[in-house]
Structures are given as structure tokens and as C-alpha cells.
Amino acid sequence: MPNYNKFAAFLKFTQFGVMLTFLVTDLVSFYIFFESVLIPMYILIGVWGSRSRKIKAAYYLFLYTLFGSLFLLFGIIYLNVIYGTTYIPLLSEKAAFSITEQLFLWVCFFIPFAVKIPMYPFHIWLPEAHVEAPTIGSVILASLLLKLGGYGFLRITLPLFPYANVYFGPYIQWLAVIGVIHASIVSIRQMDLKRVIAYASIAHMNLVVLGTFAPANVSGYDGALYLMIAHGIVSAGLFFAIGFIYDRTHSRIIWYYGGIVKRMPRFVFFFLMLTLANMSFPGTSNFVGEFMIFVSLVLSNFQVLIFASAGIVLSAVYSVWLFNRVCFGTFKNKYFNISFCTDLTRTETICLFLLVLCMLFLGVKSYFVIQFTYPVILK
Numbered sequence: 001m002p003n004y005n006k007f008a009a010f011l012k013f014t015q016f017g018v019m020l021t022f023l024v025t026d027l028v029s030f031y032i033f034f035e036s037v038l039i040p041m042y043i044l045i046g047v048w049g050s051r052s053r054k055i056k057a058a059y060y061l062f063l064y065t066l067f068g069s070l071f072l073l074f075g076i077i078y079l080n081v082i083y084g085t086t087y088i089p090l091l092s093e094k095a096a097f098s099i100t101e102q103l104f105l106w107v108c109f110f111i112p113f114a115v116k117i118p119m120y121p122f123h124i125w126l127p128e129a130h131v132e133a134p135t136i137g138s139v140i141l142a143s144l145l146l147k148l149g150g151y152g153f154l155r156i157t158l159p160l161f162p163y164a165n166v167y168f169g170p171y172i173q174w175l176a177v178i179g180v181i182h183a184s185i186v187s188i189r190q191m192d193l194k195r196v197i198a199y200a201s202i203a204h205m206n207l208v209v210l211g212t213f214a215p216a217n218v219s220g221y222d223g224a225l226y227l228m229i230a231h232g233i234v235s236a237g238l239f240f241a242i243g244f245i246y247d248r249t250h251s252r253i254i255w256y257y258g259g260i261v262k263r264m265p266r267f268v269f270f271f272l273m274l275t276l277a278n279m280s281f282p283g284t285s286n287f288v289g290e291f292m293i294f295v296s297l298v299l300s301n302f303q304v305l306i307f308a309s310a311g312i313v314l315s316a317v318y319s320v321w322l323f324n325r326v327c328f329g330t331f332k333n334k335y336f337n338i339s340f341c342t343d344l345t346r347t348e349t350i351c352l353f354l355l356v357l358c359m360l361f362l363g364v365k366s367y368f369v370i371q372f373t374y375p376v377i378l379k
Contacts, residue, residue, distance in 0.1 A: 007048060010040040011136060018144045022151060027076045027086035030156075034072070034112075037145060038065050041129075041137065049132040057132035060125040068112035068122070075108030092159040099163055106164035109157050110172075116149030117205045120179035130198035131252075135243025138194065142201050142239060143232035150205065150228050153212045154221065169213040170301065176213070177307045179206035184314030188321065193242045193252040196322050197235065200278055203311055204231045204286070210308060211293035214300045223292025225373050230285035230362060234277040237355035241271050244348050245326075248341050254322070258329035263341040268327045270344075270352040277359050279319040280312065285362035 017037040024030050038061070046058035080086050083095050097105065115122040126146075130138050158165055180203045187199035208227050214220030245260070245267065246252055261268045277284035290312075297305035344352070362369060 007044070007134075010044050011140065014040040014044070014140055015144070018148065021148055025088050027079065027088060027091075027156070030088075031069070031072055031076055034148060034152075035065075035069055037148070038062060041133075041141065041145065044137045045129055045133045048134045048137070053128070054132040057125075057128040061129045064115050064118075064122060064125040065112075068115035071108045072112040075105050078105065078108070088156065088160075095160070097161065102161045102164040103167065106157065106161040106168060109152070109161075110168070113149040113152035113157065116152070117146060117209065118149070118202065119206060119209060120175060120182055120202075123179065123183070123202050126202060127195050127198040130201075130239075131192055131194045135239060135246070138239040138243070139236045142197075142235035146201065146205055147228050147232060150208050150212065150224060153209070154225065158212070158221075165213065172213045173210055173301060173304045176206040176209040177304055179203070179209075180308060180311040181314065184311055184318060187318045188314070191254050193246075193254060193322075193326070194239070196254070196318060197238045197242065197278075200315065200318065201231065201235050203315065204235075207290060207293055207308070207311065210304065211289075211296055214293070214296035219292050220296030220300070222370065222373055223289050223294075223296060226292060226366070226369060227286065227289025229369060230277075230289045230359070233355055233359050233362070234274055234284075234286055237270070237274045237352055237359070238278060240348075240351055240355070241267065241274060244344060254325055257326040259327075260341065261327045264343045266343045266349060270349075270356055271327065272323060273356045273359070274352075275319045275323045277363070279315045283360070283363045285359045285366075287363060288366040 014037050017033050017040070021030060021033040021037070024033060042058050042062050045054055045061060049055075049057065076086055079091065079095075083091065085091060111122075115125075118126050126141075129141060133141060183199045183202035183206065187196050187203070190196045190199065204227065208224045208231075211220035211224035211227065242252065245264075249256070277286050280286040280290045294305060294308070297308060
């Protein structure tokens with residue numbers, strides 16, 4: 001079988017595992033599919049990675065996720081032994097957890113989801129995995145796999161352990177704030193295009209955690225869910241854009257770029273739109289999600305809001321800096337053959353156009369998503 005067929009097979013296996021993780025209602029099945037996506041991603045990075053460090057990145061992904069999954073497995077075994085079921089709706093309705101049990105089980109379920117999102121300090125594996133993964137691997141990793149952690153919080157942790165959520169909530173919010181600020185500052189100092197977007201993803205997903213653990217606040221939950229959808233679209237577009245330019249230059253070192261607008265104006269237009277969305281510019285999908293999250297923080301924890309607002313400024317700094325450094329200035333002829341920097345093909349244009357169109361549509365017509373998510377969040 002040709003290599004591209006094997007590559008497509010592993011991609012489909014990953015998507016299949018993610019879809020089943022979202023659909024199942026039993027914790028044992030959830031655990032199986034939650035872990036099954038690790039295998040194809042490990043192979044995609046280890047075999048089709050772009051550089052010599054791909055094996056290290058694959059090990060990082062495998063070991064960090066496996067470490068968190070041990071806690072998840074232990075919590076599921078405990079529930080099955082003590083309560084005789086792992087069916088999520090039944091546990092949320094009839095299981096009467098004591099305070100000690102809630103605190104213990106909450107930790108068991110929190111760690112694997114925090115690793116998957118990832119939260120600080122479990123985030124080390126993500127930049128390595130993004131940098132070494134092929135373009136489509138980075139797209140799936142950012143748009144789908146990271147959302148499994150946020151889904152786990154909303155689907156399992158919040159309904160099953162209400163007392164523990166209130167108890168640990170303030171600590172988790174401050175930890176998420178540290179993650180937002182840390183990832184944003186580190187993003188400014190990166191020299192690899194993919195690393196900048198990877199750390200930006202960490203910052204945005206930590207904002208999702210902020211909204212998720214806003215105490216008894218529907219706006220926070222809905223904002224977290226909306227931002228996960230928006231981030232999946234915008235981050236996919238950014239990784240596609242970086243992949244397209246990498247195919248032409250065979251380098252992702254930021255300092256080698258400059259003056260791309262003179263050779264690739266169509267690319268620069270789409271890159272600008274995605275950059276504005278990444279910094280949550282009004283009218284984009286990310287803005288709606290972050291706005292709802294910050295509204296929830298006004299109502300629940302104003303001190304956290306003040307520090308989290310630094311993420312807005314920092315995201316503008318690294319986004320504008322990246323766009324300016326890549327697109328404007330002088331073209332570096334000594335690093336790249338200028339004749340190779342042709343503008344986007346028809347297929348590449350259609351790909352970015354559809355993502356930008358979805359991003360703008362969700363930024364203007366937010367009710368299209370909220371009308372489906374809000375009733376579910378209320379339950």
C-alpha cells in the first residue's frame with residue numbers, strides 16, 4: 001500500500017476515535033476511545049514528522065498522555081467497584097458521593113483532562129508535537145484532540161463532582177491564568193512559526209478552562225464551549241497557512257522571512273484574517289467566546305479577570321509581531337529562492353477561504369451556535 005494511503009488511514013482512525021469519544025455515555029468506552037486516538041497520532045508524528053526530533057516529540061505525546069490516563073483509569077475502576085456502574089447519566093443522577101470521594105475522584109479525572117487541553121504545567125508535550133507533526137497532523141491535534149480535555153470537564157467533571165468543582169475552582173482559575181500569561185509571553189520569544197501558534201493554542205485553551213470553572217455561571221460554560229469551536233477553526237487555518245508556506249520555503253524560522261506580501265498577496269490576506277481572529281478581534285469567532293468568558297469572570301472572580309486581561313494584550317503583541325515579521329519588510333533572498341514563493345494555488349485558496357468564512361460567520365452570527373449549546377448548558 002502506498003504511503004499516502006497509510007497516512008490517510010491513520011488520519012481516519014484518529015477522527016473515528018475522536019467522534020466516538022464525543023458520542024459514548026459510558027466511562028469505560030470513553031476511556032478506550034479517549035486513549036485510542038493516542039496511537040495514530042504517535043505514528044503520524046513518529047513516521048511522517050518533519051524533522052529529526054520527531055521521535056522525541058512522539059514520546060512526549062505518548063508519555064504525558066499515558067501518565068494522565070493512569071489517574072483516569074483508577075477513577076473509573078473505583079466507580080465501578082463501589083457503585084457498580086460507569087454509565088455517566090446514572091452516576092450523575094443517583095450516585096451520592098461523599099465530600100472525600102468527590103475530592104479524590106475529581107483529582108483522578110482532572111489530571112488526564114488537564115494534560116489533554118493542556119494546562120500549565122502539563123503543556124510541555126504540545127509545542128514539541130506541533131512542531132514535529134505534519135501539517136494535517138497539527139491541524140487535527142489543534143482542532144480536535146485538544147478539545148477532548150475541555151469536553152471531559154464539561155461532560156464528566158462538572159456534573160459528577162459539583163462540590164469539588166466549587167472547592168478547587170478558584171485554584172484552577174489561577175492556574176489557568178498562569179497558563180495564559182506564561183504561554184503568551186513564551187510565544188513572543190519563539191523563532192519557529194509552528195511554536196508561536198502552538199503556544200497561542202495553549203493560551204486560548206487555558207481561557208477555556210477559566211470559563212469552565214467560573215462558579216455557577218452559564219455564560220462561562222457557554223463561552224468555553226464556543227471558544228473551543230472557534231479555536232478549532234482558527235488554529236486549523238493558521239496551521240494550514242504555515243504548512244502552505246513551509247512547502248515553498250522548507251523552513252519555519254521566523255527570522256528568515258520578510259516581504260512575503262510582495263510575492264504572495266493572496267496568502268497575506270488570509271493570514272491577516274486568521275491573525276485577527278487569533279487575537280480575538282471584534283467580528284471574529286474567537287471574540288465571541290472570549291467575551292462570554294470575561295463576562296462570566298466579571299460576575300464570579302474580578303481579580304482573576306484583571307490578570308486574565310493581560311492575555312488580550314499579549315495575544316495582540318505576538319499576533320501582530322508574527323504577521324509583521326513574516327509579511328512585511330525585505331524579502332530574504334539569501335535564505336530562499338524567490339522564484340519558489342508563488343501565491344496560493346486554487347485548492348489552498350479554497351481551503352483557507354472556507355475556514356475564514358466559517359470564522360467570520362460565527363463571529364457575526366453567534367446565535368447560530370448558541371441556540372444549540374445554551375439549552376444543553378442549562379441542563
